[in-house]
Ligand code: SAH
C-alpha cells in the first residue's frame with residue numbers, strides 16, 4: 163500500500179471493509195487459533211522518564227516492587243497449568259534493580275522447570291545483556307518504538323538527541339541480529355502525532371520485518387508531563403481512540419500478514435466491554451492474559467484505568483474464555 167492509500171484508510175467514513183479484509187487475512191495466514199501469552203509484570207522500578215508513562219522515575223506516587231525468583235517461577239507454573247506455552251516478562255528499565263545475571267538465571271529456571279518459552283520486554287538494555295539473555299534461552303523481545311518520527315520520539319523521551327539514530331529502532335536491529343524474534347510497535351494518538359507520522363509508523367512495521375507488532379491507544383496519565391501537552395489542530399492530530407487503534411491494527415495485519423499481533427491491554431482498557439473482541443476481529447491473533455500476582459497489579463500503572471487491576475487471576479481466565487466462546491470460530495491453542 164502507498165502512503166496515500168494508508169492515509170485514505172485511516173480517514174475512511176466506514177472502516178468495516180478494512181476490518182473485514184484484515185480479519186480474512188488473519189484467518190488465512192495465522193489460522194483460527196488465538197495464541198495466548200501469559201503476561202508477567204516483573205517490576206515497577208524504572209530509571210527512565212518517558213513523559214507519557216506512569217512508571218517514569220519522576221513519578222513519586224508509584225509503589226515500586228520487584229517480583230522474587232520464586233514468585234516468577236510460580237507465575238510460569240501457572241502459565242504451564244493453563245497450557246499457555248509462553249510467558250512475557252515485562253518491566254521498567256533498571257540495571258541495578260533488574261541485574262542482567264539475575265534475569266539470565268530466571269530464564270534458565272523457567273525454561274528448565276516449566277518448559278515455557280520466554281519473551282522479554284525489559285526496555286533498552288545493552289547489546290551484551292540482550293546476548294546473555296538469548297544464550298540463557300529467551301527467544302523473543304518486545305520493544306515498541308512508540309513513534310518512528312525522531313523529533314516526536316525525542317520530545318517524549320528526555321535525553322534523546324533528535325539528530326542521532328532512533329534508539330529503539332537501533333535496538334530492534336541488534337535484537338534481530340542476535341537471533342531474537344522481535345516485536346515493535348507504537349502508541350496511537352500521542353499529542354503531536356500527525357496522520358502522516360502514523361502512516362510512516364505503519365510503513366516502518368513492514369520495513370523492519372517485525373515478527374510481532376504491538377500497538378494500542380495512548381492513554382493520558384495525570385501524573386505525567388505529556389498529560390499537559392496540547393494536541394495538534396483536530397484535522398492533523400491522530401485521535402487516541404479505539405477506532406483509530408483498530409484501523410492501525412487492521413493495516414498492520416494487511417501489510418504484515420504473518421506477524422503475531424496482540425489485541426492489547428490498552429485497547430481493552432479504553433473500551434472494557436468490547437475492546438479485546440474488536441482487536442481480535444480486525445486483525446489481531448494474540449491475547450496476553452495477565453498473570454502478575456494480584457497484589458502487585460495496581461502498582462504496575464503505566465496509565466490509569468488499566469484493566470486486570472484487582473481482578474483475581476482465575477476470574478480473569480474465566481472472563482477470557484467466556485469472551486472467546488462468543489467468537490465460536492476461535493479455538494485456543496498453545497503458543
Ligand atoms: N519498560 C519497557 C516495558 C514497559 S512499558 C519499555 O518501555 O519498553 C510497555 C509499553 O507501555 C510502552 O512501550 C508503551 O507503548 C506503553 N505505555 C506506557 N505508557 C502508556 C500510556 N500512557 N498509554 C498507553 N500506553 C502506554
Ligand code: SF4
Pocket residue numbers: 208209210211212215216217218219253254255285
Ligand atoms: Fe520506563 Fe518503559 Fe515506562 Fe519508559 S515506557 S518510563 S522505559 S516503563
